[in-house]
Amino acid sequence: MALLRNSNPPSRSRSSFQYLAFLAFAAIFVFKVDVLISQSISAARRTVEPKQFLHPTFYGKTSSSGTIFSNGTFNRHFVLTWGETRGKMLEGGELLTLSLDKSSGSGFESKKEYLFAKIDMQIKLIPGNSAGTVTTYYLSSEGSNHDEIDFEFLGNSSGNPYTLHTNVFSQGKGEREQQFFLWFDPTQDFHTYSILWNPKYIVLSVDGQPIREFKNMESIGIPYPKNQPMRIYSSLWNADDWATQHGTIKTNWSLAPFTASYRNFSAKACIWSYRTRKSSCDSEDSKDNSWLTEELDSTARESMKLLQEKYMVYNYCKDNMRFPQGLAPECIDNNIHNPENINNPPPLVVPKKPRKGKRRGRSRRGNRGRFFY
Numbered sequence: 001m002a003l004l005r006n007s008n009p010p011s012r013s014r015s016s017f018q019y020l021a022f023l024a025f026a027a028i029f030v031f032k033v034d035v036l037i038s039q040s041i042s043a044a045r046r047t048v049e050p051k052q053f054l055h056p057t058f059y060g061k062t063s064s065s066g067t068i069f070s071n072g073t074f075n076r077h078f079v080l081t082w083g084e085t086r087g088k089m090l091e092g093g094e095l096l097t098l099s100l101d102k103s104s105g106s107g108f109e110s111k112k113e114y115l116f117a118k119i120d121m122q123i124k125l126i127p128g129n130s131a132g133t134v135t136t137y138y139l140s141s142e143g144s145n146h147d148e149i150d151f152e153f154l155g156n157s158s159g160n161p162y163t164l165h166t167n168v169f170s171q172g173k174g175e176r177e178q179q180f181f182l183w184f185d186p187t188q189d190f191h192t193y194s195i196l197w198n199p200k201y202i203v204l205s206v207d208g209q210p211i212r213e214f215k216n217m218e219s220i221g222i223p224y225p226k227n228q229p230m231r232i233y234s235s236l237w238n239a240d241d242w243a244t245q246h247g248t249i250k251t252n253w254s255l256a257p258f259t260a261s262y263r264n265f266s267a268k269a270c271i272w273s274y275r276t277r278k279s280s281c282d283s284e285d286s287k288d289n290s291w292l293t294e295e296l297d298s299t300a301r302e303s304m305k306l307l308q309e310k311y312m313v314y315n316y317c318k319d320n321m322r323f324p325q326g327l328a329p330e331c332i333d334n335n336i337h338n339p340e341n342i343n344n345p346p347p348l349v350v351p352k353k354p355r356k357g358k359r360r361g362r363s364r365r366g367n368r369g370r371f372f373y
Helices: 002-048 073-077 298-311
Strands: 052-055 058-063 066-068 078-082 087-090 095-100 106-110 114-124 133-140 148-154 163-169 178-181 191-197 201-206 209-215 231-238 258-273 312-315 355-358 368-371
Touching: 073 078, 073 258, 078 087, 087 106, 095 106, 095 231, 114 133, 114 231, 133 191, 148 191, 148 201, 163 201, 163 209, 178 209, 178 298, 209 298, 231 258, 298 312
Parallel strands: none
Antiparallel strands: 052 058, 058 066, 078 106, 087 095, 095 258, 106 231, 114 191, 114 258, 133 148, 133 231, 148 163, 163 178, 178 312, 191 201, 201 209, 355 368
């Protein structure tokens, strides 16, 4: 009996040790499985929910294959060039906004260059007191002998109208300013500002209504923009040293940031290629190029003349004091209308262009950022 009693405890001891070892192994196994499950869930979440990021020139998502852009109009056709995050592409690239504060304005430009185009852009300007601000929208080539076609909106104090400034440069020569007061409030809703530029005519329109025309008159020695490809540019910047009532009314920075909005860009255009030295309109496959021969008919031209009589506030073709040596030769052409109510135009407010900066290597000709003075 004594021997039997002494033999039982070692057996129970071995069983207890094995049981404890099994529990320890099970605990370690469960912990490892839990860690693996947690890591798998985290990895899956990172895959399904990629991080969003902001960049001064684009918005998008990152993935292992690089940057993925949405199919928005502005994402596809334009790049934000300056102003850091003051320029934004919103609503999947269908809305673009530019902002101005005391530190900086902002701007964008087209990714492509064009040799002739018909473009539309809807813009809603800064509401309220916009004195000192300038919103620009224009086509321009580069260099001292550049070509340019301008829409520029000069802000004003509350209750006073914006001044719409237009100009045409050819081979570096401008001084073809015409200015208008708009017949609506451009801050309450979007309005369409259009540029038709073809080999024979330049026509600027607002909401489908032509407001000025510049004909190809090379036959009488007037240079015409037809050989230099141009980009679309737009900017919002401070110019309170001259923009509003000759600089007497300054920007009220307590109202900043000032914001202009853009949407519904559309274009029929001859896209320029520096590789082939040709435009897309030179291709036999190009279609629907009727706009390349488009011009104002007699009804549209008469409507434009009536509008100019009511809303034009400055015409370079009537400013004998500014040009005592004689008016520009195109001013004697019958298609340059000279409203009688501006025989003695007020002194012209001539917009300055923001200082040019270098683009970040997007093309052979180099980029052109826009910076304010």
